[in-house]
Amino acid sequence: MGEKTPDDKTDQGDGLEPRDRADRHVRADARRNIDALLRAAMAVFATSGVEAPVREIAERAGVGVGTVYRHFPQRSDLIVAVFRNEVDACADAAPILARKHEPGEALALWMQRYVDFVTAKRGLAAALYSGNPAFETLPAYFNQRLRPALQTLLEAAAAAGEVRADIEPDDLLGAAASLAMPSHGGGPAQARRMVALLVDGLRYGASSPADTRS
Amino acid sequence: MGEKTPDDKTDQGDGLEPRDRADRHVRADARRNIDALLRAAMAVFATSGVEAPVREIAERAGVGVGTVYRHFPQRSDLIVAVFRNEVDACADAAPILARKHEPGEALALWMQRYVDFVTAKRGLAAALYSGNPAFETLPAYFNQRLRPALQTLLEAAAAAGEVRADIEPDDLLGAAASLAMPSHGGGPAQARRMVALLVDGLRYGASSPADTRS
DNA sequence: CTTGCAAACGGAACCTTGTTCCGGATATAT
DNA sequence: ATATATCCGGAACAAGGTTCCGTTTGCAAG
Incomplete structure (x- = not known):
């Protein structure tokens, strides 16, 4: 399935960021949560439409809302x-x-x-x-x-x-x-x-x- | 809430505006406020789009939100x-x-x-x-x-x-x-x-x- | 196996916005 | 002048997006 991380930076060449290699460490639990979130969101969107509450998605994915916003800064x-x-x-x-x-x-x-x-x-x-x-x-x-x-x-x-x-x-x-x-x-x-x-x-x-x- | 109210008034002719609302008294102040609200909403929608907050429209019309909802039960x-x-x-x-x-x-x-x-x-x-x-x-x-x-x-x-x-x-x-x-x-x-x-x-x-x- | 720490986590708290409620004001018929 | 149905204002409530921050944890260096 999609290997593209959501924080897939559309690097517009802003050379301001500190040195991070594109493959900086992504902790295993983070990747797991991102996956769970995508899966949960897919299911919830299919059921309740894209305007479903973020909290509902977070709950279904078994994470807190803070985690949602860590990986997806905006809804x-x-x-x-x-x-x-x-x-x-x-x-x-x-x-x-x-x-x-x-x-x-x-x-x-x-x-x-x-x-x-x-x-x-x-x-x-x-x-x-x-x-x-x-x-x-x-x-x-x-x-x-x-x-x-x-x-x-x-x-x-x-x-x-x-x-x-x-x-x-x-x-x-x-x-x-x-x-x-x-x-x-x-x-x-x-x-x-x-x-x-x-x-x-x-x-x-x-x-x-x-x-x-x- | 599921009760289906049987007072299905033949609100026929929905294509044309309900011109004469003479059946029940419409107080002059109410009419004035409705007009002000329509004008304010028109201006605000043109500026901020139809998703502008109700409060903003109420303020611009110089009325309270309660008055908005009295005349327009839903946004x-x-x-x-x-x-x-x-x-x-x-x-x-x-x-x-x-x-x-x-x-x-x-x-x-x-x-x-x-x-x-x-x-x-x-x-x-x-x-x-x-x-x-x-x-x-x-x-x-x-x-x-x-x-x-x-x-x-x-x-x-x-x-x-x-x-x-x-x-x-x-x-x-x-x-x-x-x-x-x-x-x-x-x-x-x-x-x-x-x-x-x-x-x-x-x-x-x-x-x-x-x-x-x- | 420790240990250090940046990264990640959770969820309460906060802010905005739709909607309801109700005590008080007032237009209007009599 | 009075009665009263109608209307008004805005505080209060509910719900959803977003932020904040103390705590936990993956992981790699020692």
């Missing part, structure tokens, strides 16, 4: 860390699926995985739109990780003649995300079905791989 | 009231502009008015996406009031041959709103300029008023 830092963690997991699933399935099937499975990811993100949309600058880099990270992952799957499936070749990863991600948005009423089950339909749409017309309809 | 009620108020003001500006200016000019001026309105709504987007049911009727109200207003202006300008006739009010509202969204980086000045460009685009190709293509 939003925790949210960002969990989000990046999940994006990474989703992106990393792509090569794994590609190895275990036929290209078309791998694509379909990954899209479902993606739907699950989006569905679980209740309340995140509000955070993104909140104007809080802490979140403004998230969409970029989102694209940076997921687009290449999907693109690889898409190209493999297209090369195998299993899907048409004229769709862009971004279109697909956007379409699936909007289908999965809770604002569309239908539950997660409907989202999965509609996205499956979308993927079937990709398969249609792929029978003649050389058919480039200008 | 979100105040936000909704201010929003509807501003939507009404924006919509009502259309006929006034139409009376004082040439059709094309009235359209251009109203679009600028609309941009100002959208620009001032910092943080409202987040509220809309928050999942709070208190806000879910707002977009409908938005459309219900603004679309006819713009449509009238548009038709008048088209009839006068000052703009092309093949654009829908909704498209224009949506486009202008997205140009004015702060997420697009450029300040309000840029938004005004881009929307002016958009309106100029409407004028282009309108030189032959009788040209009803199709």
Whole structure:
């Protein structure tokens, strides 16, 4: 899983800090708590949305709030860390699926995985739109990780003649995300079905791989 | 608390404002305070966004918080009231502009008015996406009031041959709103300029008023 | 195995913000 | 002028984010 520590310093080259090697000592208990916190936060966010109280997360992780704030100075830092963690997991699933399935099937499975990811993100949309600058880099990270992952799957499936070749990863991600948005009423089950339909749409017309309809 | 009160008054016509509240006496001081609160909230929301503290609004209106909650039982009620108020003001500006200016000019001026309105709504987007049911009727109200207003202006300008006739009010509202969204980086000045460009685009190709293509 | 200490821990305390409560003020009908 | 339903103000309460600080602990040097 993610080896990236949350205090992943975005070193802007401020040479003010005292000499610390990037790998300064991170005590084992600290690492353990960070892991527990990420796991707890993931679970709580999925259940109660990203606006769940910090105390609840701390309790579930079996630590005190002080420990939360030691590793995630702001509440939003925790949210960002969990989000990046999940994006990474989703992106990393792509090569794994590609190895275990036929290209078309791998694509379909990954899209479902993606739907699950989006569905679980209740309340995140509000955070993104909140104007809080802490979140403004998230969409970029989102694209940076997921687009290449999907693109690889898409190209493999297209090369195998299993899907048409004229769709862009971004279109697909956007379409699936909007289908999965809770604002569309239908539950997660409907989202999965509609996205499956979308993927079937990709398969249609792929029978003649050389058919480039200008 | 689960008791479902059976006094479901047919609060029908939620699209239009409840104009005559003559059923029960509304004391003059109360009306005055409500007005002051709406004005203060409008100013504060424009400055600090819709998440400004209730106390700040109360102070600016010169009343106690108790008075705020007497008239707006929930914070979100105040936000909704201010929003509807501003939507009404924006919509009502259309006929006034139409009376004082040439059709094309009235359209251009109203679009600028609309941009100002959208620009001032910092943080409202987040509220809309928050999942709070208190806000879910707002977009409908938005459309219900603004679309006819713009449509009238548009038709008048088209009839006068000052703009092309093949654009829908909704498209224009949506486009202008997205140009004015702060997420697009450029300040309000840029938004005004881009929307002016958009309106100029409407004028282009309108030189032959009788040209009803199709 | 000690020992020293920086790092980490926990959770009470503090601050801000939404909301409720209620004693006192007051507009308005009679 | 009086009665009273309505309204007002702001203290008090609840909840959540964040800080503070005394205590504990991992770990490496001796």
